[in-house]
Amino acid sequence: MITLLEARNIGKRFGGLQALSDVSLTIRKGEVYGLIGPNGAGKTTFFNVLTGAYTPDGGEFVFNGSELPVGKPHKVVGRGIARTFQNIRLFRELTALENVMAGHHIRTKAGVWGVLTQNRFTREEERLTTERAYELLKYVGIERFAEVVSKNLSYGDQRRLEIARALATEPQLLALDEPAAGMNATETAQLKLLIEQIRRDGITVMLIEHDVKLVMGLCDRVAVLDFGKKIAEDVPAVVQRNDAVIAAYLGGGKHAH
Amino acid sequence: MNELAAAVPWLGKRNPMAARWLILIIAIVAPFIAWQFGKSWVRILDFALLYMMLALGLNLVVGFAGLLDLGYIAFYAVGAYTFAFLASPHFDVHLPFWVILPLGAGFAALAGIMLGFPVLRLRGDYLAIVTLGFGEIVRIFMLNLNYPVNITNGPQGINMIDPINLFGWDLSRNIQVTENFTINSLFLYYYFFLLAVAASIVFIQRLQISRVGRAWAAMRDDELAAKAIGINTRNMKLLAFSLGATFGGVSGCLFGAFQGFVSPESFSLMESIAVLTMVVFGGMGNIAGAVVGAFVLALLPEVLRDVAVPLQQTLFGHVLLDPEVLRMLLLSLAMILMMLLRPAGMIPARARYSHDHHLSNKLKQGGAK
Numbered sequence: 001m002i003t004l005l006e007a008r009n010i011g012k013r014f015g016g017l018q019a020l021s022d023v024s025l026t027i028r029k030g031e032v033y034g035l036i037g038p039n040g041a042g043k044t045t046f047f048n049v050l051t052g053a054y055t056p057d058g059g060e061f062v063f064n065g066s067e068l069p070v071g072k073p074h075k076v077v078g079r080g081i082a083r084t085f086q087n088i089r090l091f092r093e094l095t096a097l098e099n100v101m102a103g104h105h106i107r108t109k110a111g112v113w114g115v116l117t118q119n120r121f122t123r124e125e126e127r128l129t130t131e132r133a134y135e136l137l138k139y140v141g142i143e144r145f146a147e148v149v150s151k152n153l154s155y156g157d158q159r160r161l162e163i164a165r166a167l168a169t170e171p172q173l174l175a176l177d178e179p180a181a182g183m184n185a186t187e188t189a190q191l192k193l194l195i196e197q198i199r200r201d202g203i204t205v206m207l208i209e210h211d212v213k214l215v216m217g218l219c220d221r222v223a224v225l226d227f228g229k230k231i232a233e234d235v236p237a238v239v240q241r242n243d244a245v246i247a248a249y250l251g252g253g254k255h256a257h
Numbered sequence: 258m259n260e261l262a263a264a265v266p267w268l269g270k271r272n273p274m275a276a277r278w279l280i281l282i283i284a285i286v287a288p289f290i291a292w293q294f295g296k297s298w299v300r301i302l303d304f305a306l307l308y309m310m311l312a313l314g315l316n317l318v319v320g321f322a323g324l325l326d327l328g329y330i331a332f333y334a335v336g337a338y339t340f341a342f343l344a345s346p347h348f349d350v351h352l353p354f355w356v357i358l359p360l361g362a363g364f365a366a367l368a369g370i371m372l373g374f375p376v377l378r379l380r381g382d383y384l385a386i387v388t389l390g391f392g393e394i395v396r397i398f399m400l401n402l403n404y405p406v407n408i409t410n411g412p413q414g415i416n417m418i419d420p421i422n423l424f425g426w427d428l429s430r431n432i433q434v435t436e437n438f439t440i441n442s443l444f445l446y447y448y449f450f451l452l453a454v455a456a457s458i459v460f461i462q463r464l465q466i467s468r469v470g471r472a473w474a475a476m477r478d479d480e481l482a483a484k485a486i487g488i489n490t491r492n493m494k495l496l497a498f499s500l501g502a503t504f505g506g507v508s509g510c511l512f513g514a515f516q517g518f519v520s521p522e523s524f525s526l527m528e529s530i531a532v533l534t535m536v537v538f539g540g541m542g543n544i545a546g547a548v549v550g551a552f553v554l555a556l557l558p559e560v561l562r563d564v565a566v567p568l569q570q571t572l573f574g575h576v577l578l579d580p581e582v583l584r585m586l587l588l589s590l591a592m593i594l595m596m597l598l599r600p601a602g603m604i605p606a607r608a609r610y611s612h613d614h615h616l617s618n619k620l621k622q623g624g625a626k
Contacts, residue, residue, distance in 0.1 A: 051485060077487030089482035091475045093542075098610045102475040106487030108468050112500065115467040116460055126467065130611060169487050 001028040004204050005050075005081075005173055010059035012042075012049055012228075019045040020228045022059070027173070032195065032205045034219035034236070036212075038248055041225040043208045044086055047175055051083045052076040064172070077106050082171035084162045086178045086208070092151040096142060096161050099150050100133035103168025136164040140194060156187040163194065167203075174198060175206045180214055192218055216240065224248065260462070264545040264604045288447045298559075299443040303515060305555035306450035307508050312535040312551035313457050313544065314504025319533065320542030321470060322497035323477025325385045327529050328372070328392025332502040334399060334524035335368045336361040336509020338409065341519045344419035347410060354422050358510050365506020366499040368395070373498035377491055380480075392529050399521040414520025421449065421514045429517075446515055453511065454548075457504055462544055464500070471610040473497055474542075527585075534588055538595055540602025549603055558584040 005027040012020040048054040052073035061068040069075040114122035137143040140160040216236040223233040226248040262276040263269045269276045291298035315329045339361035343352045403411030420429030432440040475483040539550025562580040
């Protein structure tokens with residue numbers, strides 16, 4: 001299998017807190033890779049470092065064979081990594097469609113001159129952007145809300161919209177930060193179908209999730225973080241039986257009573 | 258224009274085409290109506306148009322990109338002084354209008370970038386304080402750069418600035434049509450400024466409904482998320498500052514030429530606040546709002562001057578409140594009332610950031626199934 005992303009000895013410290021220490025992991029092309037761990041284990045920090053929101057104290061990411069730029073989110077997106085947020089962060093005043101159109105920003109080119117003169121290139125690009133954004137809304141199943149201002153969408157639809165917006169950046173790796181948080185069983189089941197569809201369409205998915213059933217049913221491989229360290233990495237069935245993992249989740253090993 | 262038309266009460270929703278024509282007709286006949294009340298009212302309308310341009314430019318920065326700028330008038334000053342330097346006896350340089358206008362716009366844009374760089378990481382209140390300082394710095398420079406080398410002529414300002422000259426057509430001269438019918442120069446300026454405002458509206462609307470406008474809106478709504486979808490927020494902020502400043506610079510050039518005189522006192526903090534008030538009053542992030550806000554608030558003090566003074570004299574026998582004091586009082590009161598009653602401004606129409614006309618049709622067809 002081809003390696004898509006390789007994290008090498010990633011470290012991140014916040015004051016006295018070592019949020020990530022020497023985290024190394026490898027994500028293969030086409031898989032769904034789960035990143036789990038108790039609260040505060042450093043999962044979201046890992047996402048933030050990966051996507052350039054934070055600068056790591058040490059280590060590097062190799063994506064598609066070359067190193068990722070550090071601390072430059074827009075360049076990371078340009079390389080093909082998109083993310084969603086744990087607490088939904090949509091562009092509240094924009095419609096669902098416009099949110100996704102904004103997601104196309106990095107794959108489009110129109111500049112001020114083209115916009116002011118409305119030349120053929122700009123008009124054509126705008127038309128394509130609109131159409132592709134609409135297709136993406138359809139893809140995640142919320143096209144009927146295309147013209148609804150995003151802050152007025154229901155919670156589950158906002159989550160979907162966020163995924164559509166991330167997909168609009170045409171990523172090779174989609175990093176989802178707790179996409180099922182706050183969803184009911186039906187919504188979670190639909191989300192599972194959506195992620196499976198995304199994988200079938202050739203996009204590698206990295207998933208932070210607390211819903212164990214979802215993680216186990218969806219992920220090809222899982223890494224477990226605890227106190228900023230990777231304590232396990234394997235297929236879900238194996239990780240589930242790992243002593244260190246059980247200890248991390250239940251607070252103490254099987255001998256600690 | 259669409260947005261403006263839609264904002265016309267009653268008619269706007271029923272018949273946008275008629276509303277458009279109505280706006281056009283009002284814009285064309287306005288100076289003739291003003292003329293009936295005296296020459297000074299046409300002059301006031303001319304200034305209202307300049308304020309409109311300022312409000313449109315500031316709206317781009319504050320409303321579209323969400324960058325609160327309290328020093329916007331500095332760019333107006335840069336434009337006005339550029340014109341004064343390059344077309345007055347002060348340095349004895351007299352460049353043609355069409356040369357100075359892009360220069361003024363360019364210098365203002367440069368000033369916008371100069372302001373933009375140090376404030377890239379600031380938001381909200383902090384940004385407001387730095388921009389306020391920037392506005393004051395520019396004004397104080399204009400005030401004090403008369404020594405040791407006299408550049409700005411200090412508090413006296415620069416006088417006898419050349420009027421606008423469009424390829425040999427001097428706008429400051431009245432046109433004598435027949436013996437007892439002349440077109441006053443104020444009308445010429447009015448229509449020229451009207452064209453400038455119309456062009457500004459077209460440009461700004463195109464910007465708003467575009468890749469650039471969406472990126473600004475995204476940045477305004479959630480900067481972190483904007484970065485996470487690949488928007489280079491640094492560049493987009495600098496772009497907003499410089500483009501916004503460009504409109505200020507152009508407006509300043511026109512102001513300098515129209516007034517024939519510039520001095521630092523025209524560019525005080527109160528002017529920055531007045532322009533911001535126009536934007537907020539009309540409806541932030543909204544082109545029609547900026548236009549209406551500028552029109553209402555530019556006219557208000559003049560109406561006060563004409564109405565409040567005689568009214569007070571008849572009521573109390575003498576003038577209790579100076580119109581200038583009354584202006585600030587009423588402006589503040591208007592703002593407080595707006596915040597309480599219509600926090601989104603007079604025209605809180607939702608701005609659009611995409612052409613979704615054909616999509617709307619698609620959706621309607623989908624719904625009919």
